[in-house]
Amino acid sequence: MTSPANAPVTATDPASPPPHPAWLPPEAFRAIGARRVLVHGEGPPVETVHDEVARACARYGGRVERTAAGPVDLVLALRDSGPLPEVVPPAARTAPDPDGGSPGDEGFLLTRSDGVTIVLADAPVGLLYGLFHLVRLGEAAFTGEQPARTHRPALRRRMLDHWDNVAVHPVMGQVERGYAGGSIFWRDGRPRGDRERLRAYGRLLASTGVNAISVNNVNVGPTEALLLTERLDDVAEIADLLRPYGVRVHLSVTFAAPVLLGGLPTADPLDEQVRDWWESTTRRVYARVPDFGGYVVKADSEGQPGPFSYGRDHADGANLLAAALAPHGGVVHWRAFVYDHRQDWRDRTTDRARAAYDHFAPLDGRFADNVVLQVKFGPVDFQPREPVSPVIAAMPATRLAVELQVTQEYTGQQWHACYLAPWWHEVLAFRLWGPGERSVADVLADVPGPGPRRGGDLVAVANVGDDPFWCGHPLAQANLYAFGRLAWDPRLDPTALLDEWIDLTFPASTVGDPTLVRETLHAVLDDSWRIYERYTAPLGVGFMVNPAGHYGPGVDGYEYSRWGTYHFADRDGVGVDRTRATGTGMTGQYPPPWSQVYESLEQCPDELLLFFHHVPYSHVLHSGSTVIQHIYDTHFAGVAEVEAMRDRWAGLAGVIDPAVHERVTERLAEQLRCATEWRDQVNTYFFRKSGVPDARGRRIH
Numbered sequence: 001m002t003s004p005a006n007a008p009v010t011a012t013d014p015a016s017p018p019p020h021p022a023w024l025p026p027e028a029f030r031a032i033g034a035r036r037v038l039v040h041g042e043g044p045p046v047e048t049v050h051d052e053v054a055r056a057c058a059r060y061g062g063r064v065e066r067t068a069a070g071p072v073d074l075v076l077a078l079r080d081s082g083p084l085p086e087v088v089p090p091a092a093r094t095a096p097d098p099d100g101g102s103p104g105d106e107g108f109l110l111t112r113s114d115g116v117t118i119v120l121a122d123a124p125v126g127l128l129y130g131l132f133h134l135v136r137l138g139e140a141a142f143t144g145e146q147p148a149r150t151h152r153p154a155l156r157r158r159m160l161d162h163w164d165n166v167a168v169h170p171v172m173g174q175v176e177r178g179y180a181g182g183s184i185f186w187r188d189g190r191p192r193g194d195r196e197r198l199r200a201y202g203r204l205l206a207s208t209g210v211n212a213i214s215v216n217n218v219n220v221g222p223t224e225a226l227l228l229t230e231r232l233d234d235v236a237e238i239a240d241l242l243r244p245y246g247v248r249v250h251l252s253v254t255f256a257a258p259v260l261l262g263g264l265p266t267a268d269p270l271d272e273q274v275r276d277w278w279e280s281t282t283r284r285v286y287a288r289v290p291d292f293g294g295y296v297v298k299a300d301s302e303g304q305p306g307p308f309s310y311g312r313d314h315a316d317g318a319n320l321l322a323a324a325l326a327p328h329g330g331v332v333h334w335r336a337f338v339y340d341h342r343q344d345w346r347d348r349t350t351d352r353a354r355a356a357y358d359h360f361a362p363l364d365g366r367f368a369d370n371v372v373l374q375v376k377f378g379p380v381d382f383q384p385r386e387p388v389s390p391v392i393a394a395m396p397a398t399r400l401a402v403e404l405q406v407t408q409e410y411t412g413q414q415w416h417a418c419y420l421a422p423w424w425h426e427v428l429a430f431r432l433w434g435p436g437e438r439s440v441a442d443v444l445a446d447v448p449g450p451g452p453r454r455g456g457d458l459v460a461v462a463n464v465g466d467d468p469f470w471c472g473h474p475l476a477q478a479n480l481y482a483f484g485r486l487a488w489d490p491r492l493d494p495t496a497l498l499d500e501w502i503d504l505t506f507p508a509s510t511v512g513d514p515t516l517v518r519e520t521l522h523a524v525l526d527d528s529w530r531i532y533e534r535y536t537a538p539l540g541v542g543f544m545v546n547p548a549g550h551y552g553p554g555v556d557g558y559e560y561s562r563w564g565t566y567h568f569a570d571r572d573g574v575g576v577d578r579t580r581a582t583g584t585g586m587t588g589q590y591p592p593p594w595s596q597v598y599e600s601l602e603q604c605p606d607e608l609l610l611f612f613h614h615v616p617y618s619h620v621l622h623s624g625s626t627v628i629q630h631i632y633d634t635h636f637a638g639v640a641e642v643e644a645m646r647d648r649w650a651g652l653a654g655v656i657d658p659a660v661h662e663r664v665t666e667r668l669a670e671q672l673r674c675a676t677e678w679r680d681q682v683n684t685y686f687f688r689k690s691g692v693p694d695a696r697g698r699r700i701h
């Protein structure tokens with residue numbers, strides 16, 4: 001058994017075979033490829049649409065043309081590209097846009113009448129999104145009459161951040177928190193030049209609706225810093241490859257760039273020369289990459305430089321970069337992940353979970369219009385269970401991005417099957433001001449109501465690498481897929497998204513037993529995030545991971561460290577007191593009713609109990625179980641469920657692609673080993689601390 005720590009990094013070079021098609025195998029295009037198709041319009045993404053359709057038609061017997069020469073089954077047309085082709089039925093051309101809104105920059109209108117399916121868009125990329133919508137529909141796109149419906153993304157920017165290093169970092173490697181081999185962009189300090197792989201990636205992203213990526217780690221090292229200036233050509237090359245897919249490129253930059261790259265004595269955001277340097281540097285970036293997206297900045301965070309060094313605050317810092325980007329239409333994603341990473345564990349007054357709010361909420365109203373404050377979804381750090389960050393409710397005058405983690409740093413590192421869409425859905429659907437009020441998704445989508453009205457982005461840390469299956473774990477592709485789809489429409493149901501992904505990735509005609517495949521994938525993935533939660537840190541307390549790589553258990557791994565992630569277990573109880581009454585007061589950062597709900601031991605939801613409260617092991621949960629018995633029960637249950645996942649998966653042998661089957665089988669074996677280790681360490685730890693035996697008499701070591 002290969003363990004994650006010493007798993008070989010899969011290297012491929014430009015000449016290597018193309019990676020796994022993921023959710024876009026040729027078969028997914030069968031319904032379109034069998035039709036007579038007209039593609040009308042110009043612009044790079046329209047060419048992409050045409051090429052996709054042409055490839056599908058060559059395979060499945062249809063035909064594609066640019067001007068109608070006869071009857072067609074499908075029209076994909078840009079509305080402002082001259083008169084619409086004759087074949088577009090009069091009803092479709094004159095029909096007002098439903099919902100009163102036009103497709104806009106990225107949307108499309110879909111209708112079907114008189115046997116013709118019609119996709120109309122106002123901008124080329126809308127046509128591309130329309131095409132991929134048809135791919136998802138398959139044959140259903142070509143049946144019956146369909147009234148006109150406009151599809152538009154709920155969120156303006158749907159972005160993946162790559163924590164890829166250009167040069168291999170001595171500790172973090174080529175990709176920080178990357179679990180899928182090397183970087184698709186960089187290798188050993190150079191661009192890896194695998195153009196086909198980048199095109200394939202752009203295609204996958206466009207098919208889910210992702211429209212922006214950043215191409216380097218937010219921890220910016222000396223080599224990475226140069227991408228902004230002398231290595232701009234490397235960035236431009238990526239931008240050129242992704243442009244046809246409607247994906248704009250952003251860059252992580254270091255706040256110290258004026259010193260490091262510009263030779264200035266300071267990076268003080270209020271210094272005139274520093275301003276000039278950012279302005280001229282940014283001008284050069286746009287001269288080279290006209291549709292450049294903007295900068296991503298991790299400042300004063302975990303050792304990265306920032307405005308604090310100059311006695312300035314984060315509004316000063318963010319606005320400096322925003323001013324340089326504004327004339328070109330760019331944005332700065334300024335991360336709110338600012339906390340004291342050198343805290344003394346003896347100091348009970350400092351609470352890392354408070355930090356982002358304490359730093360940023362007072363700055364609301366001071367950020368320029370093109371600053372997007374990028375907030376991790378929870379107050380601590382991408383844990384499998386945390387409350388939603390109170391910052392999202394606290395900054396009505398600031399544009400926000402909520403940051404998720406598709407890469408499975410704390411959720412099994414792509415060795416464990418862990419379908420994260422249900423978790424993200426829960427976060428996005430969380431009603432920040434209580435039942436009936438606006439959700440996180442509403443804030444980002446700028447749905448009217450009290451509270452923030454600036455709209456925002458959904459951003460996630462990417463999970464791909466040069467692994468033949470893109471993600472190490474073939475089933476982790478579902479997370480990448482679901483992220484893009486949720487960013488397009490946060491109301492989508494995670495189970496339905498899994499079905500979409502299954503339909504595309506395992507088309508019925510390519511597998512032995514489609515029903516068995518669907519049932520097995522649901523059995524393995526539907527509840528996998530909750531299963532992961534069960535065998536890891538209990539009741540929202542978080543961490544308990546091995547500090548070396550955040551994989552596997554380490555109950556006290558962080559307990560006496562400087563990182564601010566403690567559980568405070570002793571012989572009597574466990575949990576972090578964040579109440580206003582007796583703890584750090586973090587509950588007061590939430591608006592009502594949550595400020596009261598989290599404060600109250602009686603009302604606090606079980607799954608967050610130990611995040612907000614320190615309780616005795618005998619404390620009785622809403623579930624009726626004591627805390628200690630809950631810990632034992634969930635850990636035994638979690639491992640049993642992983643066993644069941646493994647057994648279910650075995651039933652797909654000979655039914656799906658053997659390479660996929662084998663890879664997942666290998667990963668499930670490791671998941672079971674690791675889950676067992678979690679169970680035994682956590683249960684034993686709490687048994688030894690509390691002395692309370694398992695009420696069911698199971699073996700605890």
Ligand code: GCW
Nearest residue numbers: 163176177218219298337381
């Ligand atoms: O979760 C932590 C990771 C760091 C990461 C940091 C961040 C890029 O362990 O590796 O650094 O978050 O989000 O900046």
